[in-house]
Amino acid sequence: MKFPVTFGFESVEPVHYFFEVLAFFVGVRLYYYLKKRTVDPISNINRLWILVGAMLGALLGSRILAALETPSQLYEMTWLTFYQNKTVAGGFLGGLFGVELIKKIIGEKSSSGDLYVIPIVVSVFIGRIGCFFAGITEPTHGIETTFFMGMDLGDGLKRHPTALYEMLFMLFLLFLFWKIKNVKLQNGDRFKLFMVLYFLYRFGIEFLKPIEPLFLGLSSIHWSALFIFVYYVPFLNRIAKKFKT
Template sequence: MNFPIQFELFGQLYHWHYIFELLAFFIGVRLYYFLKKGIADPISDENRLWIMLGAMLGALIGSRVIAVLEDPLALSNLSFDVLYQSKTIVGGLLGGLFGVELIKKVIGVNTASGDIYVIPIIVALFIGRIGCFSMGIDEPVYGVPTSFFMGMDLGDGIKRHPVALYEMIYMLLLLLLFYSIRKKQMLNGDRFKLFMVLYFLYRFLIEFIKPYHPLFLNLSSIHWSALFIFLYYYKFINRILKKRFL
């Protein structure tokens, strides 16, 4: 397999990455509406639209901010084009979280709203990572050189950790987990909190096998984003751990 994986159209080569990005968004949204049909949503359709708008705007900003902080040395050469082209899922989820909480305060919604988005987000992440994997080292979702049996030549002649592939596998595991607990009685909002904690835990750990740039205390912006999420959800984490071990 040669990276990046491209397809030819009218004599020109194109990356699959953009196709899978569009598919991830389209399928994620369609899956959300499909799942929404089977539940009695305590939040009105109008408020759901406002919440989704807050999530999208927050994700748009957050994905860019955290992405540019991944390389602090490049901040001196920051431009609008660089800011627009830079994006990371971690920042998108973090910014989306803030966008949702802000818009909910504005429209007066106090009900947890994230559970219904968990499965669509997982599926969208899986599809999107197919595109990232197809880019090889042309997309910064690859690992350091390794002799691990899953190491792959992603386009530079060096066997590296295929981080995008690892995340696809992790998304499948999360999908199985949330399917297995679909009938389990949980507090409203706990499924989304569980997803956020588990996803950011993965991103915190996997960052150590990526060629990252330290932001502060030898930790990257991804590390600090994950630590923030752990702090933000510390009550939930503490409650779940007590219930599990006591």
């Protein structure tokens, strides 16, 4: 396979855009499929408001965290480049804030994330296909390596195919959540588990990417992962106690 993969187009953008749209479409359809087969403790109108909060938060968070990935370019950044650059991790973080804010406004007390886990995992997998095909033209590529999975992503160097790694990790998460589908957990725990595992993965994989440090040698993704770990400390403590007993 020669990178970037364009399927006859002049650039990789149409291919990348196709998989982004496909990821969104499949994720939404899968969400509604699962919702029809689930007893949802949240009313339809509140669920709609939560979706709006999640999308708006993800839209903003994905851009802010992406901008912080290259702090040296912040003063040169235009509104167009700010909007065009985005990162999935920032989308998750922004979506989390958006949901929590909306829930406080509408007075919703129930956890709302479990229903999104499988659609998110599937959507990320599909979206990363586009990132993988983009090769070196997409900032998800890895650093040079002699590792057996190293690939020429378009610049003649063997690099970590980090987009492919994430696809494999999504398959692992899909298998994991299928295995624990009948395990009795509190409402919301599956989403919290997803967030912790995903950001744990992102914290580690960042060391295989050509990052630009934001502070103390760590990138914006590293710091967002550390925030998630602290944010979910109560959940981690409770789960640890559950498995000790």
